Amino acid sequence: MFLTLIVSSVKFNVWRFLVHIHVTPKLEDAIVLLEGTSSDCLISLVPEDELMRRAARITAGAFDFDGTLTTGSQWRAIDDLMPEVLRELGSQNRDWYWSHLHKIGNLPASVLDPDWFHSDLHEGNQKVAEGAWIAETISLYRQAGLTRRDIEDVWLALPQREGACDLLELVDPRVVISFGVEQVILSWLQNLQVVDTAVAALRLKFNEEGVVSGCHINLVVSETKQFAADRFRQITGVAEDQLLVVGDSVVDVHMMHPRGFNILIVPRAEADKKLAGFRTNGIGVMWDRLTAILVSDSLQPLVELIERARATHAT
Numbered sequence: 122m123f124l125t126l127i128v129s130s131v132k133f134n135v136w137r138f139l140v141h142i143h144v145t146p147k148l149e150d151a152i153v154l155l156e157g158t159s160s161d162c163l164i165s166l167v168p169e170d171e172l173m174r175r176a177a178r179i180t181a182g183a184f185d186f187d188g189t190l191t192t193g194s195q196w197r198a199i200d201d202l203m204p205e206v207l208r209e210l211g212s213q214n215r216d217w218y219w220s221h222l223h224k225i226g227n228l229p230a231s232v233l234d235p236d237w238f239h240s241d242l243h244e245g246n247q248k249v250a251e252g253a254w255i256a257e258t259i260s261l262y263r264q265a266g267l268t269r270r271d272i273e274d275v276w277l278a279l280p281q282r283e284g285a286c287d288l289l290e291l292v293d294p295r296v297v298i299s300f301g302v303e304q305v306i307l308s309w310l311q312n313l314q315v316v317d318t319a320v321a322a323l324r325l326k327f328n329e330e331g332v333v334s335g336c337h338i339n340l341v342v343s344e345t346k347q348f349a350a351d352r353f354r355q356i357t358g359v360a361e362d363q364l365l366v367v368g369d370s371v372v373d374v375h376m377m378h379p380r381g382f383n384i385l386i387v388p389r390a391e392a393d394k395k396l397a398g399f400r401t402n403g404i405g406v407m408w409d410r411l412t413a414i415l416v417s418d419s420l421q422p423l424v425e426l427i428e429r430a431r432a433t434h435a436t
């Protein structure tokens with residue numbers, strides 16, 4: 122009796138921080154929950170028992186970086202190292218890309234309009250545009266004379282999302298797959314002492330003086346995150362249902378296998394933006410791939426969910 126009481130009490134202490142779990146397979150219900158919730162929660166698309174059984178099977182992890190493991194943006198942090206005039210040129214490319222993405226505008230009246238082609242970013246041309254955007258951005262880094270040291274110090278401007286290191290350490294093997302810079306992510310991981318983590322991202326090249334000179338042409342962009350996730354599973358031998366995937370945006374759907382444990386994190390400050398995305402179906406397209414949505418500024422609830430699943434649902 123005494124022993125039972127102690128065990129229950131320990132369990133209570135360990136698990137009492139677990140967030141409330143709402144279960145619904147319907148996107149419409151999730152939208153209502155996102156609108157109405159003012160506290161952290163997990164919206165699961167599968168029944169709670171199945172969620173726990175699947176969480177207990179997780180051994181490996183693939184993670185987005187910006188907005189997921191860090192609350193910062195590495196592109197913005199590198200931009201801040203450049204003179205204003207170069208920063209402005211960079212933001213023009215970025216603004217053009219985001220304003221043309223998925224825009225289905227009116228066709229120009231005439232092919233003699235100088236922008237008859239460039240006024241519209243065809244979906245099929247998105248990957249090409251992202252690659253060119255990276256090349257243009259790196260050309261600005263070269264003009265600014267950014268060095269290896271500058272790039273490796275960018276991690277200082279990228280705060281860890283609460284629970285990020287604990288989550289990374291729960292899984293092995295693990296990989297960070299990012300439409301960002303390999304060297305930035307590697308130094309961030311090294312400084313947080315989460316070593317032995319694979320990274321798939323843009324690899325910068327440096328000249329003999331240590332100044333940015335270009336990049337490896339085998340890039341990772343939004344849609345090609347999928348190929349990095351596939352290759353990671355192929356090399357490590359991790360089964361689809363053993364892989365945890367965590368991302369914060371619609372592009373992360375490309376890393377998510379239908380049988381994987383797929384989490385979209387919605388930080389509280391971005392709940393309205395994400396809701397708008399769900400309503401317009403911008404994020405709705407990833408709904409079927411998700412296992413759950415974590416509404417929180419912290420990854421700690423996910424850490425606790427996996428720990429609890431391993432303790433209670435391991436087979």
Ligand SMILES: [Mg+2]
Nearest residue numbers: 185187188369
């Ligand atoms: Mg992200």
